[in-house]
Amino acid sequence: MPSNALSDIGGDTAISFDGVSKHYSLALQKEASDVKSMILHLPRFLSNARRPFVALDQINLRVRRGESVGIIGPNGSGKSTTLRIMSGITPPTSGKVTINGRVSALLELGSGFHPRITGRENALLNAVLLGLTLKEAHEVLPDIIAFSELGEFIDQPMRTYSSGMFFRLGFSVSVHVQPEILLIDEVLAVGDAQFQDKCMEHIHGLRRKGVTLGLVTHDMLSLPKFCDRGILIEHGHITDEGSPQQIVHNYLARVEALLALRVEDQLELKVAQAVPS
Amino acid sequence: MVIHRQARRSWDLLYLLTLRELKLRYEDTFFGFLWSLIRPLLQGAVLFVVLRKFIRIEVEDYHLVLLAGLFPWTWFQTSLLLAVGAFAGNGGLIKKVYFPRFVLPLATVLNNGVQYALSIPVLVILLLFSGYTPNWTWLIGIPYLLIVEAVLIMGIVLFIASLDVYFRDLEHLTDVFVGLIWFYLTPVIYPLSIVPAKYHDWVLLNPMASLIEGWRQLFLHNQIPGADMWPALVFAVAIAVIGAFSFSKMQGGFADAL
Numbered sequence: 001m002p003s004n005a006l007s008d009i010g011g012d013t014a015i016s017f018d019g020v021s022k023h024y025s026l027a028l029q030k031e032a033s034d035v036k037s038m039i040l041h042l043p044r045f046l047s048n049a050r051r052p053f054v055a056l057d058q059i060n061l062r063v064r065r066g067e068s069v070g071i072i073g074p075n076g077s078g079k080s081t082t083l084r085i086m087s088g089i090t091p092p093t094s095g096k097v098t099i100n101g102r103v104s105a106l107l108e109l110g111s112g113f114h115p116r117i118t119g120r121e122n123a124l125l126n127a128v129l130l131g132l133t134l135k136e137a138h139e140v141l142p143d144i145i146a147f148s149e150l151g152e153f154i155d156q157p158m159r160t161y162s163s164g165m166f167f168r169l170g171f172s173v174s175v176h177v178q179p180e181i182l183l184i185d186e187v188l189a190v191g192d193a194q195f196q197d198k199c200m201e202h203i204h205g206l207r208r209k210g211v212t213l214g215l216v217t218h219d220m221l222s223l224p225k226f227c228d229r230g231i232l233i234e235h236g237h238i239t240d241e242g243s244p245q246q247i248v249h250n251y252l253a254r255v256e257a258l259l260a261l262r263v264e265d266q267l268e269l270k271v272a273q274a275v276p277s
Numbered sequence: 278m279v280i281h282r283q284a285r286r287s288w289d290l291l292y293l294l295t296l297r298e299l300k301l302r303y304e305d306t307f308f309g310f311l312w313s314l315i316r317p318l319l320q321g322a323v324l325f326v327v328l329r330k331f332i333r334i335e336v337e338d339y340h341l342v343l344l345a346g347l348f349p350w351t352w353f354q355t356s357l358l359l360a361v362g363a364f365a366g367n368g369g370l371i372k373k374v375y376f377p378r379f380v381l382p383l384a385t386v387l388n389n390g391v392q393y394a395l396s397i398p399v400l401v402i403l404l405l406f407s408g409y410t411p412n413w414t415w416l417i418g419i420p421y422l423l424i425v426e427a428v429l430i431m432g433i434v435l436f437i438a439s440l441d442v443y444f445r446d447l448e449h450l451t452d453v454f455v456g457l458i459w460f461y462l463t464p465v466i467y468p469l470s471i472v473p474a475k476y477h478d479w480v481l482l483n484p485m486a487s488l489i490e491g492w493r494q495l496f497l498h499n500q501i502p503g504a505d506m507w508p509a510l511v512f513a514v515a516i517a518v519i520g521a522f523s524f525s526k527m528q529g530g531f532a533d534a535l
Contacts, residue, residue, distance in 0.1 A: 024533060088375040090532040103375070111373040116304055117297060125293045129376050133282065134289035 013100060014181055014212040015086055017061040020095030022081050022236075024053045055081045057236040058095070065100070068213035070227035070244055072220070072251055078236045079216045083107065083183045086214060101180030101212065104131050108185075109170030115159035119150055122158055123173050130177045140176045147202070148172040149195070168195060175202050182206060183214040200225075220248045287377040294384035299391060313392045314399055317344070317351050324466055336468055338407055338497070344400055345496040346465040346489045349422075352393035353430055353485065354455050360385040360434035361451045364442050368535030378528055382434040390427055400496060409497065418495040422502070426488060429513035435520030439527040442534050464489055481505070484512035 056078045063069050071079045084090045085097060087105035112129050113122045123144050127137035145154050148169045158166065175182075182203075203226065207213060215226055223230055223244045230247030232240035240250055303309040321344045329339045336342055363382035364371065371378060397419070401411060441447040463485045464472065472480055480486050488509040491502035
């Protein structure tokens, strides 16, 4: 299936990236940003030395409505940047992004929860923050509370919550805001095994309802479980794409080869040290 | 309907955040809401003693003139100081959730506006004691001036809070400029009438001067401010446009800059 068929952004496309790049500029000298160091390092300050960092380089990507795509790759390869661009949190430096549908992004559970107000008040505010109107939020609030299994704790200030309770409420709000596109970044491991099962089941339920899913994960087992397609991102490029099993297999094989290479290097080094020339 | 939905949500968020700030401010305090009245009243009392009794400023019903200016000024100053860091101080949220971010500073303005509105009854009681009686003009004058001041403050905070993401010195600049310079150049602790006539034109160029004088005109003379208010009106519209424009230009970079 062509992943860069961009001319046909029609009814069946949920997300499309057309030559999308994201650059960050990293200051070479962090200190050169106040008056004192500006005077001390005037030549450097004037040259304005900045190193561009390419987080994503000319990415083409198309996700169909109802499709579930898993993104894997090493740390710092651009996976999370991709999700952040999809969710609208940050715009691309260049290229065209098209999103068809209401997005909810679980980049961090419980963002915006305030410790001094109750779980109920936080859940309501969070639901509106994540995409509902107040009326809709009131309607789904009972479901959110029931799903979180917080019982009477829901009316306690959130500072009294354990981290498990905190995340349970965060997850519960995030999956009840009725997204058409759900983006998840490494937040599936929530609560105890039983609650995790429930979360997984809920996500499967959303998929059956036709919700488009974008998943960033390091968990190679959950990729084939949730996704129709796997994408491998390395150094800001899509380097592999295909069935989830295939992608995970290829990726693990490469990681293994890399590790083996490293072990070999070390062995050679040791041999070289052991044998005086 | 997407645009309508977004507008609806922004309004709901503004409402919920304002409510949360109001609640948080008084949560776990003994005096609770009374703090909103205690602070400006104490400040007014001290200023009255110092300026009326020690320095002997010659103004009739000085305590009323003072509070009629100090209350609306407090809304302005507190909003600016608290809202300038509204984006810079909420990096965690801005980097993780996409939502209409302009609600963050505007909720602070609304929250302080509610505080101000609740302090008006105190002023009414003091006015009644001194033989002033509010009349129907207040029904038009209060909403009118509330809207002008709200638009003016919201424009300023959208502008400075957006810039503050890239230039944190603005928090200190705002503190110095508003608290130490703007405050004294605005007829807050003195009425415009005490300023020598040759300076009037200059003083009135300050939009806050015409606004504060407008509030006094309403509270003390039951008059709806008219043409004298033009600097505040022009400035409010201009800064609202500038604020909205600069916010929409800068907000894309917030998540990367924080």
